Amino acid sequence: MPTVEAPPLERKLVAILAADVEGYSRLMHDDEEQTLATLSAHRNIIDALIAAGRGEISGTAGDSVLAEFASVVDAVQCAVSIQQALTKANAVLPAKNRMLLRIGINVGDVMVKDGGIFGDGVNVAARLEAIAEPGGICVTRGVRDHLRDRMDYEFEDLGEHRVKNISRPVRVFRVCFDPNATAELPQTEPVAPTEGVHLANDQNPPVAAGADAVELAFWQSVQASNDPSEYQAYLAQFPEGDFAALAQARLATPSISDQSSTEDRTVELEFWNSIKDTELRVMFEAYLEKYPDGEFRSLAEIRLETLASGPAAR
Structure with missing residues (x-):
């Protein structure tokens, strides 16, 4: 019987943003209904900022979000905007109900299947998110190198980390930003990533996020x-x-x-x-x-x- 070969998977180079809620299980245990209501409200903010930042959500599961961007600059700017907007949203909540996000960003080659993205590039972004502090953002050296002299943020070198299912050590950097400021995002409709990752796009006027x-x-x-x-x-x-x-x-x-x-x-x-x-x-x-x-x-x-x-x- 002849063997039927599977069609080759589509591959593309993207900036990958992985995020999840710190202490979600604890929050659910303490107050299930309040936690779900807060998560829904926070997701409205997150989803809107990803769209405004020219990103595309590739997957969600419970308290996590996976998004892809054609521009490394857009990915990092969007991550900062999300953290700053959630700082404002959390400020009106009792301390025990506040929901903090951890974000990891990587740039790499990924496989595309059924609208989702897979591969080591995605796995590294997820591991970075676990390293990030609540309310913080961690990126790989590749992301940091792309952004040198292109953005005003400082990057703190956290050294090399061994991460699960990745054979080589990953150099991790923490993005330093003011969580109480309001970031700006390009005023455009979201676009799907095309030919590789771009460094910047300054053709559109900014609009305040948050x-x-x-x-x-x-x-x-x-x-x-x-x-x-x-x-x-x-x-x-x-x-x-x-x-x-x-x-x-x-x-x-x-x-x-x-x-x-x-x-x-x-x-x-x-x-x-x-x-x-x-x-x-x-x-x-x-x-x-x-x-x-x-x-x-x-x-x-x-x-x-x-x-x-x-x-x-x-």
Whole structure:
């Protein structure tokens, strides 16, 4: 019987950004509902900044994000913008509920399959993210060398590190930046990486990042209120904001002081939105345990069946 050869995989050179939440398991253990709500709000900020920074999200799983950029400059600028925006978003939260991100950035050759990226380049970025301090960014020497004299950031040499599944030591650098500042990103639509990695693109005017953090802070200051005027104030300032539908629902409730069902629906929706794209069976099992008659029960059961029958069942 003749052997059928698999088509060659597409390869490309990209800047890879890997991020995850520090202490996510602890946060989930302490307050599951608050953690999922905060993760959803933070992901809105992260996703918007990746798009504004000309990046493309290649994968998400639980509390992690993997993105690719055609420009090393864009990748690092986006990472700094994310950390600065999340600093503002966390500032309005109680200390125990703050959610800090660790980010690793590598530049390398990757394989492309089914819209995702794979290979040593991705693995190194993920290992760098684990080395980064909460709220910090670590990059490889290749990234640092690309950025010399092109950006104002300093890079602290953390030496060579042995990382899992990578045979050679990796030289790691910490990006030094002001977490309380507001970074700027190019005002463009996201574009897919093309012919290799570019160093810079200065053809577009900058736009300040972090506007999402302002809206998030506003919403978090009113979301538990029983005063309709506060929801009206939110809608006046953010008529098409991420939480506009929730604000309108609160106003439409006959008695805002008796809104337990609305709040339960909101929490369930936040829970579902935070897990619907993950590949982890345990997240869908947790949803069904908490909401056995929930609105998304059928979808959760379908996802569990799919994951159980797939090669990556866990």
